[in-house]
Structures are given as C-alpha cells and as structure tokens.
Amino acid sequence: MGAYLQGSLFDQADTIGLGPLHGVRRTELRDGAWIDVLSGWLSGADTLFARLATEVPWKAERRRMYDRTVQVPRLLAFYGADDALPHPVLAEARDALSAHYAAELGEPFATAGLCYYRDGHDSVAWHGDRTGRGRREDTMVAILSVGAPRDLLLRPRGGGATVRRPLGHGDLLVMGGSCQRTWEHAIPKTSRTTGPRISVQFRPAGVR
Numbered sequence: 001m002g003a004y005l006q007g008s009l010f011d012q013a014d015t016i017g018l019g020p021l022h023g024v025r026r027t028e029l030r031d032g033a034w035i036d037v038l039s040g041w042l043s044g045a046d047t048l049f050a051r052l053a054t055e056v057p058w059k060a061e062r063r064r065m066y067d068r069t070v071q072v073p074r075l076l077a078f079y080g081a082d083d084a085l086p087h088p089v090l091a092e093a094r095d096a097l098s099a100h101y102a103a104e105l106g107e108p109f110a111t112a113g114l115c116y117y118r119d120g121h122d123s124v125a126w127h128g129d130r131t132g133r134g135r136r137e138d139t140m141v142a143i144l145s146v147g148a149p150r151d152l153l154l155r156p157r158g159g160g161a162t163v164r165r166p167l168g169h170g171d172l173l174v175m176g177g178s179c180q181r182t183w184e185h186a187i188p189k190t191s192r193t194t195g196p197r198i199s200v201q202f203r204p205a206g207v208r
C-alpha cells in the first residue's frame with residue numbers, strides 16, 4: 001500500500017489518456033534486436049491500474065513443469081483480435097501503436113495479453129515470446145505498464161550483459177527486430193517492498 005501510494009505521486013492525473021508517440025527512443029541491442037521506450041506515455045495510469053485490477057476477469061493458471069504442476073506466479077487475461085478490450089484506452093493504444101509502426105512492422109497489433117503482478121513474489125521467468133512466429137521471424141511486442149514500476153530485464157541468449165528497464169505508471173516499451181529470438185526477457189521477483197503492477201502486451205496475430 002505504502003509503495004503504491006508513493007508511486008501514485010508520479011502520476012496524479014485522473015484523466016486517462018495517451019500522449020504522442022514521437023518521443024519514443026530506440027536502443028539498438030546486439031544481434032538485430034532493439035527496444036523502444038517512452039516513459040509516461042499514458043496519463044492517469046494509476047486510475048487505469050485500479051480499473052483493470054477490479055474489472056478484468058483475472059485467471060490464476062497452473063502449468064506443468066516436468067513431472068509436477070506449479071502455480072503461475074502472476075494473474076493472467078488474454079484478449080484475442082476480435083475480443084473487446086477491458087478499457088477503451090487500450091484499443092486506442094493498440095491502434096496508435098499499429099499506426100506508428102505500420103511501415104516497419106507491416107501488420108497491425110492484434111491481441112492483448114495482460115499480466116497482474118500482485119507483489120514482489122509475482123514474476124515472469126526468462127523467456128522469449130516464441131510460441132508463434134516470434135520463434136522464426138522478426139516481430140514486435142509492445143508493453144504498456146500501469147501501477148508500480150517493476151524491472152524488465154533483457155539479456156542476449158548467447159550470454160552477455162543484462163539490460164534493466166523499470167516499467168510502470170504508463171510507460172511504454174516495445175521489443176523489436178530479432179528480440180524474441182536472440183534475446184530473453186524477465187520480470188524477476190523482488191524482496192523490496194513494491195506495489196502491484198499490470199502490464200498489457202500487444203502482439204501481431206500469430207505471435208505469443
């Protein structure tokens with residue numbers, strides 16, 4: 001609670017709305033991967049966090065790990081290309097991203113995956129989004145983060161220095177190029193006191 005209230009000092013706007021995308025800054029990573037970052041793209045992010053936290057039909061999933069099933073350490077929701085998103089600003093965000101990256105991506109963002117990290121025990125382990133075409137082809141995954149910041153870590157698959165970007169309060173990070181094939185990303189657990197965070201990942205059709 002303390003951390004969440006402290007966080008909200010950074011974003012006291014009540015009105016939920018998106019800024020322009022032209023301030024996005026690209027960082028080239030090795031091996032044909034890159035990330036684009038825009039801090040505070042969405043204003044009213046803490047208000048949106050509260051709406052999503054209560055209104056999204058969150059699912060706690062279990063996954064098979066070798067010979068046992070384990071609880072996935074975050075809550076999940078998935079919206080396919082034809083599903084209505086849980087807040088109109090998310091459709092606006094998806095469409096703005098599709099327009100901004102149209103020439104480079106060659107197709108629109110279509111689906112939205114949502115993750116809810118309730119506290120520092122929630123996390124996502126090192127992975128690439130490689131279930132679909134991201135395994136073979138360059139693509140993009142755009143992440144909009146609301147609520148308290150958590151560190152997104154990226155590291156090259158072949159070994160090398162880790163890149164760390166704290167994301168929360170309406171920040172945008174886009175992973176592009178070969179990022180899902182040649183790099184991995186994670187949201188590590190943290191023992192620091194941290195408020196809850198929700199991330200929204202926009203992906204083209206056939207990328208997971």
Ligand SMILES: O=C(O)CCC(=O)C(=O)O
Binds near residue numbers: 124201
């Ligand atoms: O929460 C995030 O920012 C990352 C989530 C993620 O990597 C995924 O769901 O594939």
Ligand SMILES: [Fe+2]
Binds near residue numbers: 127128129185
């Ligand atoms: Fe991912």
